[in-house]
Amino acid sequence: MSRYRLQPTPVQEAALLEHCGHARYVWNLAVEQHAHWRPGLKSAPGFAEQCRQLTQARAEFGWLRAGSIIVQQQALKDFAQALANFFGGTHRRPGWRRRGRGEGFRIVAVKPGDVRRVSRNVGEVRVPKVGWVRFRWSRAVPVGVRSYRVTRDAAGRWHVAFAAIPAPVPGPGTGGVVGVDRGVSVSAALSTGELLNAPTLRDTEKRRLLRLLRGLARAERGSNRRGRVKAAIARLKAREVDRRKDWVEKTSTDLARHFDVIAVEELKIGSMTRSAKGTLAEPGRNVRQKAGLNRGILANGWGLLVERLEHKAPGRVQKINPRYTSRTCNACKHVAGKSRESQALFLCVACGWRDNADVNAARNIRDTAAGHAVAARGGAGLPEPVNREPQHDRLPVG
Numbered sequence: 001m002s003r004y005r006l007q008p009t010p011v012q013e014a015a016l017l018e019h020c021g022h023a024r025y026v027w028n029l030a031v032e033q034h035a036h037w038r039p040g041l042k043s044a045p046g047f048a049e050q051c052r053q054l055t056q057a058r059a060e061f062g063w064l065r066a067g068s069i070i071v072q073q074q075a076l077k078d079f080a081q082a083l084a085n086f087f088g089g090t091h092r093r094p095g096w097r098r099r100g101r102g103e104g105f106r107i108v109a110v111k112p113g114d115v116r117r118v119s120r121n122v123g124e125v126r127v128p129k130v131g132w133v134r135f136r137w138s139r140a141v142p143v144g145v146r147s148y149r150v151t152r153d154a155a156g157r158w159h160v161a162f163a164a165i166p167a168p169v170p171g172p173g174t175g176g177v178v179g180v181d182r183g184v185s186v187s188a189a190l191s192t193g194e195l196l197n198a199p200t201l202r203d204t205e206k207r208r209l210l211r212l213l214r215g216l217a218r219a220e221r222g223s224n225r226r227g228r229v230k231a232a233i234a235r236l237k238a239r240e241v242d243r244r245k246d247w248v249e250k251t252s253t254d255l256a257r258h259f260d261v262i263a264v265e266e267l268k269i270g271s272m273t274r275s276a277k278g279t280l281a282e283p284g285r286n287v288r289q290k291a292g293l294n295r296g297i298l299a300n301g302w303g304l305l306v307e308r309l310e311h312k313a314p315g316r317v318q319k320i321n322p323r324y325t326s327r328t329c330n331a332c333k334h335v336a337g338k339s340r341e342s343q344a345l346f347l348c349v350a351c352g353w354r355d356n357a358d359v360n361a362a363r364n365i366r367d368t369a370a371g372h373a374v375a376a377r378g379g380a381g382l383p384e385p386v387n388r389e390p391q392h393d394r395l396p397v398g
């Protein structure tokens with residue numbers, strides 16, 4: 001995802017706002033339908049059913065029909081994704097969208113000619129029913145853009161973010177396998193012993209954010225100052241998100257380039273989030289800290305990292321059942337929950353092996369995958385080609 005400053009003319013801005021309005025209207029309809037749903041009731045309409053309802057609504061309302069069906073359908077898709085995130089335990093329940101807050105819409109089925117550079121610093125993107133809209137060509141637009149999202153921030157600035165499937169990165173051809181574990185105390189641990197941390201805000205930025213948040217609490221509702229403070233907070237948070245995304249791109253490219261097989265845990269977001277709470281008999285340590293960390297990793301990093309790995313190393317990513325990876329001693333293979341001394345330290349109760357807990361898990365993941373790889377070589381051969389069509393409903397939003 002690369003984001004660019006969009007520079008619409010006043011006439012175009014009005015048309016973009018109309019798209020935003022349609023997306024918001026459709027989203028809020030979906031929210032309303034799900035607000036009435038309670039466990040035990042017949043299920044609330046799913047995406048397919050909502051699309052049928054959208055067709056009906058368009059037949060009924062001329063103003064909705066006049067808008068772009070892509071914008072409206074994608075709003076439903078975004079909602080379906082938001083709902084999946086909610087049930088996965090990583091996000092809050094999707095709520096109402098209000099005018100002027102987090103407005104945006106998504107366009108899919110973008111053709112190669114729909115994005116072009118017109119001069120050194122200026123590009124243009126074709127927006128359905130709006131036409132060519134200029135944007136600042138602040139860096140190269142990725143090749144193979146399949147979809148993009150247009151957003152308007154609280155400060156009234158427009159952005160366009162392009163999503164493309166990155167080109168595969170060739171592996172080294174040495175047969176090297178690496179295990180990657182979602183760390184608890186770090187963002188990711190490698191079986192090589194390397195610990196990777198996704199960047200966060202710098203200390204000075206964190207202090208500034210804290211100051212702004214305190215200022216926000218004091219600022220009067222509806223005041224100009226409140227608006228300014230909110231915009232400054234949004235900018236800082238966006239900076240952190242951008243840094244994490246850059247980190248994901250760099251890390252996934254590095255892994256794809258240096259290893260032929262990249263083994264990761266099969267992602268089970270729900271159980272990961274639950275594990276921070278621990279059980280009654282064995283309460284999780286640093287629950288609050290870890291819960292916050294989990295949210296951060298889940299929301300910003302891990303899922304995206306695996307997705308990018310699958311794009312850049314198609315057929316070379318192996319997903320491993322994480323069942324015993326954190327409780328097995330990598331040295332003697334003894335399995336015991338008690339060997340996990342703390343979140344950060346693994347100390348084998350059988351052989352006394354001591355290691356960073358995340359690295360120990362990463363090595364177990366690597367070894368499991370290496371076993372698979374050996375079996376695959378003797379059998380059907382190399383990984384099958386994967387479908388490289390983009391999965392729009394899994395593209396990161398925002």
Ligand SMILES: [Zn+2]
Pocket residue numbers: 329330331332333334348349350351352353
């Ligand atoms: Zn051991």
